[in-house]
Each structure stands twice: as structure tokens, then as C-alpha cells.
Amino acid sequence: MVKKKRPINLDLSTIHFPLTAIASILHRISGVIIFLSIGVILWLLDLSLSSPKGFLRASLMMDNFVFKFFMWGVLSTLSYHIVSGIRHMMMDFNLLGVTLQVGKFSAQISFFIAMVLSILSGVLIW
Template identity: 55%
Template sequence: MDGPVKKDQRPVNLDLRTVQFPPTAIASILHRVSGVLVFFFLAILLWLLAMSLSSPVGFERAAGIVDNFLVKLILWGLLTALMYHIVGGIRHLIMDLGYWEELESGNASAKVSFIITGLLAIVVGVIVW
């Protein structure tokens, strides 16, 4: 076996902290994460809604729960995740129609979805606080 030595072509470093993800990958991962968050925490929002609509006393109780700073922070995070999931879902629907499928337009649409979500997060923050 005097032939050339075959070099191993597998990646050497698989540390995800050092990998540079493109905006489209980040947008896709965040869309999945926001969907899971919304799925699990939607029950809490529905519970608060049901409590607030049950009676005037229930409304006061729900308002008292939401008046806590930590609860407001969690509520803001959840609503921001919901806004991102909606914006990302609209982006994916547009891509399903055949638009923004190229690398440049996909990256641009991901960045725009981040900006829109940031603006919506500010609006939600003003509403919550």
C-alpha cells in the first residue's frame, strides 16, 4: 500500500458555539423555539383569561396576579415569542408561495422579521407595563 494516504474528510470541530449560523438558520431555530414556548404557556394565558372573565372578583384576582413585575416580564416574553412566531409563520407562508427562496432574499427576510419582532416587542412592552 504505497499509494497516497486518504485524509479523513469529517469535520474536526463540532462545537456549536463556534459555528457561525446564517440569519435564515437562526430564524428557523427561533421559530421552532417560539412555537414550543407558545404551546406550553398558552394554557397559562387561557387560565388568566378565563379567570378574568368569570366575574368581577375573578378579574380583580387576575389583575392582581399580572400586577407582579416577574409575571409581567414572563408575560412580555411570552407575547414577544407569540409575535415572533406569527411574523416567522407569515415569512414561511410567503416562502411557501415561492418568494424569498434564494439565499440573499432569505437572509434579508429573516433580518426584517427580527426587526419587525423587535418593534412589536417594544409595543407589547408598552402595553404590558
């Protein structure tokens, strides 16, 4: 067995990812967050559809600041995931081009659109 003497950098604060890598990593993280939060969303939907009393309980829960913040986070994550997914699909179908400049620019545009949608979802919730 050959042992390689490669340098190992375990200090993650020294690594600087390009914008395209950050966009891709955040897309994956947002997918995991959506997957984990879908249970709470389905439970709230079930509660609101169970009876008029359940609907009232769900409405009262939505008046809570912590729950509103949670819902805003889920909607923001969902909007970013959708926008970034559309960006990835457009790049996969070669509708945008596959150059570094196009990747950076489309990542900036997707961040901007997701930020606007996040603000709009905050306005919708509050």
C-alpha cells in the same frame, strides 16, 4: 457493518449558523414556548371570567412585575412567531423568491418587525 471514520465536532461554540438558519430555529423554539405558555394564559383567562372576584385577582396578578415580564415574553414570542410564519409562507408560495439574498433580507426584516412589535407590547403592558 462498515464503520465510518468521520470527524465529529461536539464543540457547538465553533459552529456558526447563517442568519436564515437562526431565524428558522427561533421560529421553532417560539412555537414550543407558545405551546407551553398557553396553559397559563388560559388559566388567567378562566380566572378573569369566573367572577368579579376572580377578575380582581387576575388584575392584581397583572400588577406583579414578574407576571408582566412573563406576559411581555409571551407576547414578544407570539409576535416573532407570527411574523416569521408569514415570512415562511411567503417564501413557500414563492412570493419573495427563493434565493439566499432574499432569505437573508427577509430574515432581517422579520427580526426588525418582531423587535418593533416586542417594544410595542412592552409599552402596552407597562
